[in-house]
Amino acid sequence: MGILKGKESALSHIDQSKTAFLATLSEVEQGASTHTMPPKDHYTIKFDRATIKNLKGRVYETMKQYSYEQLGEGIPCFINNQEKDSTGGPFLPTKPAVPTVGKQYVACIFEDLKVIDCLIEIDWSEVDELVKTANARRKSIV
Numbered sequence: 744m745g746i747l748k749g750k751e752s753a754l755s756h757i758d759q760s761k762t763a764f765l766a767t768l769s770e771v772e773q774g775a776s777t778h779t780m781p782p783k784d785h786y787t788i789k790f791d792r793a794t795i796k797n798l799k800g801r802v803y804e805t806m807k808q809y810s811y812e813q814l815g816e817g818i819p820c821f822i823n824n825q826e827k828d829s830t831g832g833p834f835l836p837t838k839p840a841v842p843t844v845g846k847q848y849v850a851c852i853f854e855d856l857k858v859i860d861c862l863i864e865i866d867w868s869e870v871d872e873l874v875k876t877a878n879a880r881r882k883s884i885v
Contacts, residue, residue, distance in 0.1 A: 745839040760851040762800030766790035782815040798877040
């Protein structure tokens with residue numbers, strides 16, 4: 744899975760998560776990629792602690808850095824003999840979005856508290872509505 748975008752995508756993944764939070768990315772360190780096709784890119788990421796807003800579960804003080812992996816650059820897929828993205832030739836590799844310092848993300852953790860399973864980029868204009876909706880859902884469950 745790569746980086747997803749938008750409030751609706753975030754809300755559906757928050758429901759499936761054990762822990763989810765919204766924060767501004769402060770550090771990204773890219774690790775080694777696997778030698779598979781497509782490869783998996785590994786990252787170590789840190790968030791600005793002052794910007795963390797808990798959406799589900801809780802982020803503790805000891806949770807300082809996380810591992811994140813996503814499918815890396817690969818060959819584009821075809822649907823009905825036509826390339827899905829018509830901007831390039833048939834064998835130009837696709838480049839997934841990479842975690843970017845300074846952007847707002849919802850981080851969803853399903854099991855291991857040190858591994859982010861899903862990263863969703865959130866536009867600044869969607870932040871308030873996302874936090875209100877996520878908090879309302881959290882309160883309705885309790």
